[in-house]
Amino acid sequence: MVGIGYEEIVQAPKALLHDHLDGGLRPATIIELAEAIGHPLPATDPAELGRWFVDAANSGSLERYLETFAHTVAVMQTVDGLRRVARECALDLAADGVVYAEVRFAPEQHLEQGLTLDEVVDAVQAGFVEGTAQAAEAGRFIRIGTLLTAMRHAARSQEIAELAVRHRDRGVVGFDIAGAEAGFPPTRHLDAFEYLQRENFHFTIHAGEAFGLPSIWQAIQWCGADRLGHGVRIVDDITPGERPVLGRLAAYVRDKRIPLELCPSSNVQTGAAPSIAEHPIGLLRDLRFRATVNTDNRLMSGTSMSREMALLVEAFDYGWAELQWFTINAMKSAFIPFDERLAIINDVIKPGYAKLLP
Ligand SMILES: O=c1[nH]cnc2c1ncn2[C@@H]1O[C@H](CO)[C@@H](O)[C@H]1O
Ligand SMILES: [Zn+2]
Known part of the structure; x- marks a missing residue:
């Protein structure tokens, strides 16, 4: 890395649209919570457990990558567990210089100990409020919005969509579907997406990660997704060359300014991209x-x-x-109201980068 130091990147304001709550726990917290409920783990030393997750997720397949979530979801079954994980998430993101984050999780996966869907969402919201306040006390501004995810192999999307709308004035800003993509097209959940549109609500769809263009096409043209979770396989509709040629779907995505929530490291782990250097983000940024x-x-x-x-x-x-361009793109694409997005761009992001830009 030439010219830009890691510490400076940490200090720069950043906006994050695609982060899973159950994919961001501190290893030490998993160990403590697992011990309390007798859940067996593959390692009981925090550093070792952290390495285990990365190694196990380095599988080249989304399905195997997703198996690792059994250990995080297991310790997120109580109000205290959920609240702690959410509080630490807010603190960790703030310490990393993230000023705006949309964090997602699937409430239906947190009912094993008898919590209701609403209790799960309330517990996470309480944790985000606590973490945000603690970060502010330490002089770090962060705003967090929650996305509720429905699992695409399950059949609870309508219920989760209604849950999201019910909590829209208490921290929830959008909806998503996630899980194994192949074999579970977004149109399985069309009722939920049509309901959300009638409610003037926002949603993103995991599409174009482990499965290609048909999934992206359905997510946008059948389901009406505001954004694409990953969407990286849109490059399959671009003919490379000195002057790359966009197919109709890629042109539509670019013309309509449909945000792509690109996740470079995750894509390399699941085999959606061969390496960071060969990640389509370079081409997609060049093509604006x-x-x-x-x-x-x-x-x-x-x-x-x-x-x-x-x-x-x-x-x-x-x-x-x-x-700065990536950060402003993210902030423009956030699901919070326009005036709030603009305020973060003008009062936080631009002044932050003004100090760093040559
Ligand atoms: O990259 C991904 N693609 C698809 N599904 C995912 C990805 N990362 C996490 N999850 C799934 O989303 C659930 C709720 O947060 C997680 O439990 C995991 O199963
Ligand atoms: Zn994801």
Whole structure:
């Protein structure tokens, strides 16, 4: 990395649209919570457990990558567990210089000990409020919005969509579907997406990660997704060359400024991209798609927003102008109201980068 230091990237304001709550636990917290409930773990030393998650997630397959979540979801079944994980998430993101984050999780996966869906959402919200306040006391501003995810192999999307709308004035800003993509097209959940549109609510869809263009096409043209979770396979509709040629779907995505929630490290782990240097984010940024940089699962990728940006600086020789561009793209694409997005851009992001830009 030339010119830009890692510490400076940490200090720079960053916006994060795609981060899973159950993919970002501190290893030490997993160990403590697992011990209390007698859940067996593959390692009981925090550093070792952290390495285990990254190794196990380095599988080249999304399905195997997702198996690692059994250990995080297991310790997120009580009000105290959920609240603690959410509080620590807010603190960790703030310490990494993230000023705006949308954090997602699937409430239906946290009912094993008898909590209701509403109790799960309330517990996470309480944790975010606590963590945000503690960060502010330490002089770090962060705003967090929650996305509620429905699992695409299950059949609870309508219920989760209604849950999201019920909590829209208490921290929840959007909806998502996640889980294994192949075999579970977004149109399975069309009722939920049509309901959300009638409610004037926002949603993103995991599409174009482990499965290609048909999934992206359905997510946008059948389901009406505001953003694409990953969406990285849109490059399959671009013919490379000196002057790359966009197919109709890629052109539509770019013309409509549909945000791509790109997650470089996660894609390398699941085999959606061969390496960071060969990640399509370079091409998509050159072609001025509405590209954003995201962490996906900080624990499973052993990463952070600052690390993802540092990897891109190294691979593509990006400078502050590019990092600011990704950050403003993300903030423009956030699900909070327009005036609040604008305020964060003008009062936090631009002044932050003004200090760093040459
Ligand atoms: O990159 C991903 N693609 C698809 N599903 C994912 C990804 N990362 C996490 N999850 C799934 O989303 C659930 C709720 O947060 C997680 O439990 C995991 O199963
Ligand atoms: Zn994801």
